[in-house]
Amino acid sequence: MSVSFPNLRLRRFVGMALVLYGVAGIVVAQSANPPSVKAPLPAASSPGDLSAWLARLQEAPRKRVYTGTYVVSSSGALSSAKIWHVCDGSQQMERVESLTGSPRSTFRRNDEVLTFHANEKRAVAEKREAPALFPNRVIPGEQSLAGHYVLHPIAGERVAGHDADGLQLTPKDPWRFGYRIWSERKTGLVVKLQTLDATGRVLEQAAFSEIQFDAPVQMEHLAQMMANTGGYRVEKADVVRTTAAAEGWAIRSTVPGFQQTNCLKRPTPVGQNKPMVQWVFTDGLASVSLFIEPFDPRRHQGERMVTMGATQLMMQRWPDRGGGDWWLTVVGEAPMRTLQALAQGLERRP
Amino acid sequence: MSDQMKQMSTIEQMELREQVSALADGQLGGEDFASVIDRLGEDEDARTSWHLYHLIGDVLRSADMGAGQHDKAFVSRLRERLQAEPGPPRLVETSSLNPEIMATDGRGMPGAKPFGQEIQPAANDRTYRWKMLAGLATVVAVAAVAWTGLGGGREGLELAQPANPERVEMAQGSGVGGGSALMIRDPHLDAMLAAHRQFGGVSALQNPAGFLRGATFDASAARPLRVAGP
Numbered sequence: 202m203s204v205s206f207p208n209l210r211l212r213r214f215v216g217m218a219l220v221l222y223g224v225a226g227i228v229v230a231q232s233a234n235p236p237s238v239k240a241p242l243p244a245a246s247s248p249g250d251l252s253a254w255l256a257r258l259q260e261a262p263r264k265r266v267y268t269g270t271y272v273v274s275s276s277g278a279l280s281s282a283k284i285w286h287v288c289d290g291s292q293q294m295e296r297v298e299s300l301t302g303s304p305r306s307t308f309r310r311n312d313e314v315l316t317f318h319a320n321e322k323r324a325v326a327e328k329r330e331a332p333a334l335f336p337n338r339v340i341p342g343e344q345s346l347a348g349h350y351v352l353h354p355i356a357g358e359r360v361a362g363h364d365a366d367g368l369q370l371t372p373k374d375p376w377r378f379g380y381r382i383w384s385e386r387k388t389g390l391v392v393k394l395q396t397l398d399a400t401g402r403v404l405e406q407a408a409f410s411e412i413q414f415d416a417p418v419q420m421e422h423l424a425q426m427m428a429n430t431g432g433y434r435v436e437k438a439d440v441v442r443t444t445a446a447a448e449g450w451a452i453r454s455t456v457p458g459f460q461q462t463n464c465l466k467r468p469t470p471v472g473q474n475k476p477m478v479q480w481v482f483t484d485g486l487a488s489v490s491l492f493i494e495p496f497d498p499r500r501h502q503g504e505r506m507v508t509m510g511a512t513q514l515m516m517q518r519w520p521d522r523g524g525g526d527w528w529l530t531v532v533g534e535a536p537m538r539t540l541q542a543l544a545q546g547l548e549r550r551p
Numbered sequence: 552m553s554d555q556m557k558q559m560s561t562i563e564q565m566e567l568r569e570q571v572s573a574l575a576d577g578q579l580g581g582e583d584f585a586s587v588i589d590r591l592g593e594d595e596d597a598r599t600s601w602h603l604y605h606l607i608g609d610v611l612r613s614a615d616m617g618a619g620q621h622d623k624a625f626v627s628r629l630r631e632r633l634q635a636e637p638g639p640p641r642l643v644e645t646s647s648l649n650p651e652i653m654a655t656d657g658r659g660m661p662g663a664k665p666f667g668q669e670i671q672p673a674a675n676d677r678t679y680r681w682k683m684l685a686g687l688a689t690v691v692a693v694a695a696v697a698w699t700g701l702g703g704g705r706e707g708l709e710l711a712q713p714a715n716p717e718r719v720e721m722a723q724g725s726g727v728g729g730g731s732a733l734m735i736r737d738p739h740l741d742a743m744l745a746a747h748r749q750f751g752g753v754s755a756l757q758n759p760a761g762f763l764r765g766a767t768f769d770a771s772a773a774r775p776l777r778v779a780g781p
Contacts, residue, residue: 273768282767297766307766314749316766327749394764407764438746463750469739479743481750490747500739512744530740532747 251347254368258382261389263288269361269412270300275405275510284409287418294423308427315427315435324433346485349373349458358383360392361409370486375399376456376539377487378511388414396511396534405510441466448478449551450493456542458484469494482533482543489533489543493519496526506537513537521549568600575604 266288272281285296297307304319309329316325355367365383372379379401383393393408443466445451452461459482469477477494496518504517511534519529529547531540570587573579579587591597748765 271763271767273764275768280768282763284763297763299767305766309766329749407767438749440746465746465750467746479746479750481747488747488750490743490750492743492746514740514744530743532743 251350251352254352255346257389258384258391261384261391262286263293265388265390265414266416266418267390267412267414268416268418269409271297271407272410273405273407275512276508281410285416285418285423287420287423289420292420294420294427296423296426306426308423310424310427315430317430317433322433324430324435326435326437345458345460349377349484350379350486355381357386358393360385361412363387363392363412365392372399374457375536376458376542377484377535378404380486383408385412399536405512439468443478445478445480446550448493449549450478450480451548451550452543452546453548454542454546455482456484456539456546459489459539459543460484462488484535487533487535487539489531489535489540491543491547492530492532493547494528494530496520496528501528508537513540515540515544517544519544519547523549523551525549525551564596567594567597571597571600572604575601 265286267284267286269284269286270281271284272279274280280302281300283298283300287294292311293309295307295309297305297309299305299307306317306319308315308317312329314327314329316327318324350370350372353369353371355369357364357366359365360383364386366386367381367383370380370382379397379399381393381395381397382391384390385392390412392412394406395403396405398404443464445461445464448464448466455461461480462483463479463481465479465481466476467479469475475495475497477492480491480493482489482491501516501518505515507514512532513535514530514532515537516528516530519527521527527549529544531544533540567587567590570579570583571591574584574587574591587597591601
């Protein structure tokens, strides 16, 4: 132990003083900041309040330029990524650089998404179906949100160095999860999001761990990086838009609040003539995808249900009354019972 | 001995602290060193001083606070907690348990249930499956168990439906990670998860939370918490 203070007593005194100062500091800080439950918005469950609040959340990133680190905690795994976000009024661009797992860079220009998988030298291009990304687009199910969720303010928090207002969306029935959302006080940007089960347990949590507003992000620079696919094999998802009726599918009974939105068709690994249909249902916040493909005993084994954080997954064989044999995979950020009810409501109408 | 310590005068105590301080500074040697070490073993105040001086040293040297207070109270609390733990299975026959021997570590106090009965959960215990899975997780064989088909079809689904928090917690605690390997290595399923993210996700919260979540979240790192078996 090198002695920076020759006199032991002096050293000890200074040390004690530092410790006491620290303790006093904590006490002062606590008394100066009594835990206050600030109510940024009145308890809102009318459609107008909920819509206005959602509009504010959706508008925030359309106006802002920021960089940050985003962390997702789900199913015992912690994922994080570095974020660059820029917009110039008409266009918005985003770069997400994964810091965990396999190295991936995802670029988004409006609804166009390109993900570079560095290890496989593979770039996947896709069109993101996300009406919330754009102004004046109707989100399916949004009008009926107030019928299924109660919105109420919760205590604000400091997230990533910024004060954020807290809001909770509590489901009115057991068909959906609840959410706790913290939005940055000045910009309205969602900086923290929790998904809760019926008992209030956090299933999944995503938040910025640090964020810098008005950071110097150049849109041209991001565009250049996104366009630079040299050395990468660019894959385009072979997806065709269709309707459930055209594919011979109907739903007898759906889950309260869940409406059908998209129906898409894509080839399965076994060939073009046996396509897989994806039928999406949403209540405006949560969504569930039904994937239907012809049953293949070599590939489809083991009916099962899996819980991964907020994402639930179930797979089962689905024989129709006309003698057809199908394999059904249901994926969604909703309770398992919702996935099961949708699967049970499915009907073959060729 | 400890009574003598309690009666020790304040001056003596100050002297002892001074010596402890010197010891902490590495300035003691020989007999002085040995005697202070002995005193440290007996004197609570000397031990507290020892930790405190180290803490002070740490505070002076770095911004990070040093960990101190590994005191007797902590150790005894830890010991109590350890005793309260069920403990690992032992190769001891119930009939041969000697209560007196067991009492030394607090596990087999007179009147307590024989040890052997507590460590053998019934096979129909709700947590049994997860204990079994946890054990197997270290072996690759977990996949075969976790992904056993739902033989009962929809009936099986009904049975497995109620989310049992206890079961989930068991899964978390024991890190049933082996199961994810099989699922995530299925590229077809991976593609479906990606397709769901693309056309679904948390729609109204899509921007930015939903999109960022999808782009940040590494599905292959996720461990299924609960896999409903047969």
